[in-house]
Amino acid sequence: MVELTSREHMCEMVLNNPDWKVLDLGCGSDGMRLANTYADYEDRTQSYPNNRFVQTDACKTPFEDKEFDFVFAIHLLEHIDNPSDICSELMRIGKRGFIEVPTPFFDNFVLGNSNPPPHGHVKWVTFDSVKKEIVFKPRYQIVAESAVPADTTFLLPFFRDSMHVEIYWENTIDFRIDEAIFSWAPGNSDAPHVVDLRGKKIPPNTKPWQPRKIWK
Numbered sequence: 689m690v691e692l693t694s695r696e697h698m699c700e701m702v703l704n705n706p707d708w709k710v711l712d713l714g715c716g717s718d719g720m721r722l723a724n725t726y727a728d729y730e731d732r733t734q735s736y737p738n739n740r741f742v743q744t745d746a747c748k749t750p751f752e753d754k755e756f757d758f759v760f761a762i763h764l765l766e767h768i769d770n771p772s773d774i775c776s777e778l779m780r781i782g783k784r785g786f787i788e789v790p791t792p793f794f795d796n797f798v799l800g801n802s803n804p805p806p807h808g809h810v811k812w813v814t815f816d817s818v819k820k821e822i823v824f825k826p827r828y829q830i831v832a833e834s835a836v837p838a839d840t841t842f843l844l845p846f847f848r849d850s851m852h853v854e855i856y857w858e859n860t861i862d863f864r865i866d867e868a869i870f871s872w873a874p875g876n877s878d879a880p881h882v883v884d885l886r887g888k889k890i891p892p893n894t895k896p897w898q899p900r901k902i903w904k
Contacts, residue, residue, distance in 0.1 A: 690822055690863075692815060693856035698786040701758075708757035711782065714746055714764035723760060729806055747773035751781040759785035766790060766809040771824040775861045784858040787822070789813040794851040796831035796896075798840060815853050822855060822863040825870075828890055832898035 702710055702722045712723035717735040719726050726732065727742045727749060735741075744750060746764060759782035761774075766789050768774040778785060792812040795801050801809045812825045844851065868885040 689859060690815075690820060690855055690857045690861055692817070693786070693854050695786070695788060695854055698760075698854075698856060705757065709755065710758045710760070711751070711756040712760045712762070713749070713778070714761060714767075720760045720762070725756070747777050749777060749781055753780055754783055756782045757784070758782065761785060762788040763790065765813050765822075765824075766795065766811050766827070767806060769805070769810050771811065771822075771863060771865055775822075775863050778857070779859075779861055784856070787853075787855040787857065789853050789855075791851060791853055792827075793831065794840075795827065796829060797833065798835050798837055799833045800837065802829045802833060813853065815855060816864075819864075820862060822861065824863065824865045826868045826885070828868075828885065829896055830890075832896040834898065 699720075699722060702708060709725065710720075710723045711725045711727060712719040713727050715723070715726040715728050715732060715736075717732055719736070723739070725740045725742065726736045727744050727746070729743070729745060731743050733741050733743075742750065746761075747768065747770070759778055761778060765771070765774055765787060778787075790798070790801075790809075792814065795809055795812060800807065809827050812827050814823045814825075815821070816823050840851070868888075869882065870885070871880060871882040873880040
């Protein structure tokens with residue numbers, strides 16, 4: 689089961705269950721304080737001196753089956769090339785959890801996301817509210833990067849729904865992997881817009897889109 693949620697609601701759920709074993713997978717250097725186990729691809733031991741830290745590949749962790757009552761996976765899935773691997777591992781080690789990813793537009797907007805793995809992003813991750821599925825598509829740099837990551841926290845209180853997709857899962861993670869076909873059907877006299885990028889790459893000399901300046 690997967691459904692849209694909010695980070696606040698997830699934190700409240702964990703707070704109301706103090707006996708839970710909680711993992712922050714892909715924790716970085718400033719993970720969720722509600723976790724009691726932290727894991728990351730890089731060695732972050734010094735960031736968690738009073739907690740259990742495990743250095744591991746997120747898709748091949750050393751944890752036991754269903755070891756955790758709750759797993760935070762915040763800004764992790766967009767880094768993983770094979771969605772099946774990470775979704776399977778989350779379901780294996782956890783009973784439920786929270787997934788947070790950037791929206792495709794916000795992903796393009798922030799400096800550094802086009803970098804190669806492991807720090808750059810390789811997937812766009814969205815949520816199909818009709819089929820109740822997480823949707824993975826290849827990532828493309830369409831919009832010019834123009835925001836420093838640290839500066840974007842100022843925008844969160846105003847535009848969080850435009851910046852992040854926040855998902856709760858329990859028992860199972862329903863997902864699908866779509867091909868690189870992007871479309872929009874306006875429903876008026878305009879023709880549908882379809883961009884098929886299957887098997888294609890945007891030429892490196894193509895300039896990403898950026899807003900026109902309306903002031904001097």
